[in-house]
Amino acid sequence: MMRQAGKKTVRVGMVGYRFMGKVHSNAYRGVPFFFDTEVVPILQGIAGRDEDAVKREAQILGFATYETDWRRLIERDDIDVIDIVTPNHMHADIAIAAAEAGKHVISEKPLAMTTEQGRQMLDAVQKAGVVHMVCHNYRFAPAVQFAKKLIEEGRIGQIRHIRAQYIQDWLMDPNTPLTWRLQKDVTGTGTLGDIGSHIIDLARFLVGEFSEVVGMWDMIVKQRPLGENSTEMGEVTVDDACSFLARFHNGAMGVFEATRFAGGNRAGNRFEINGEKGSIRWDLENMNSLQVYFQDDEPALQGFRTIHCTGEHHPYTSAYWPTGHSIGYEHTFINLMVNFMQGISTGVSPSPSFEDGLRNQYVLEAVEQSILSRQWVAVQSI
Ligand code: SOE
DSSP states (O other), X not given: OGGGTXXXXXXXXXXXXXXXXXXXXXXXXXXXXXXXXXXXXXXXXXXXXXXXXXXXXXXXXXXXXEXXXXXXXXXXXXXXXXXXXXXXXXXXHHHHHHHHTTOEEEEOSSSXXXXXXXXXHHHHHHHHTOOEEEOXXXXXXXXXXXXXXHHHTTTTOSEXXXXXXXXXXXXXXXXXXXXXXXXXHHHSSSHIIXXXXXXXXXXXXXXXXXXXXEEEEEOSOOEEESSTTOOOEEEOOSOSEEEEEEEETTSOEEEEEEESOOTTOSSEEEEEEEEXXXXXXXXXXXXXXXXXXXXXXXXXGOSOEEXXXXXXXSTTGGGSSSTTOXXXXXXXXXXHHHHHHHHHHHTOOOSSOHHHHHHHHHHHHHHHHXXXXXXXXXXXXX
């Protein structure tokens, strides 16, 4: 850890340790390995209720200590950052307690269960003056950052359309057990909040703010086994699939789809944006490539071309490998954590902040209300 010499450090306390816990831990370790940030994270403590499991995970993930109560982690003087990788229903209590204790806070998405909770979380971090961030990692894929650059440079002109999907297939087997992601009181909404929130974030990042939405959703498998080999069944209480139409304040139109029943699509997180002068396409399953079309290309050569965003001219990539060498899903989180570390060193919360999380939550709420009322619903603004 030579690059750590003489640097300021922030001591991270993480609550939770499963999939996202592993991803975040890997990202913190990657920051000083690849980037020269002012502030460097230290994996100081981890919390989880099951002592044997949390002790084991602390060792695997590289945390110095563990706690079996997240409140104890927040009370500790040797923790500067609280990282929330728990199921959604715990985000608000942990984030608010962390902010009140003066800790910087980073939370997995969606920010909250409701807009009311999201508002309380934003108020708490603003009142405490701590740095905050929500983990919409896909913005930090180099090809997505490059798309943003092209849009800001006016290369596709005024945006007219976005069609975005996050379609998966991991629930197609009706014997797949009921997980917390399928229980309303733990997760809030199903596909809408879990993966729909990611494409909402990408749309807000690349196109702008939503003005109104109308949606529909469906619950496809209504009961599932409670565990791997269980014959006992539990109720699925959230959407398995959700689609919605949107209008943006800048006049653009949007078509969005989230499902866990799109056979063959393991991580079909894709968008196409069409502007007056060109189009841009991205697909997580080919995440280092960006397809672009420019209307002012010579007519005989017009068509989509593919840019492999792995070169020195593309955002973030030169921190990793020489031109042409691909990076993966985990690097989107390293890039995100680099922004978080920079935010801590400047005192300015990077985007996506809790404010972005709340704006995202307003879109989720409007989609849900539109489905329940079978009407278009205006998206509240902050
Ligand atoms: C499961 O649907 C999941 O792991 C989401 O929770 C993540 O946010 C998404 O990035 C991948 O799929």
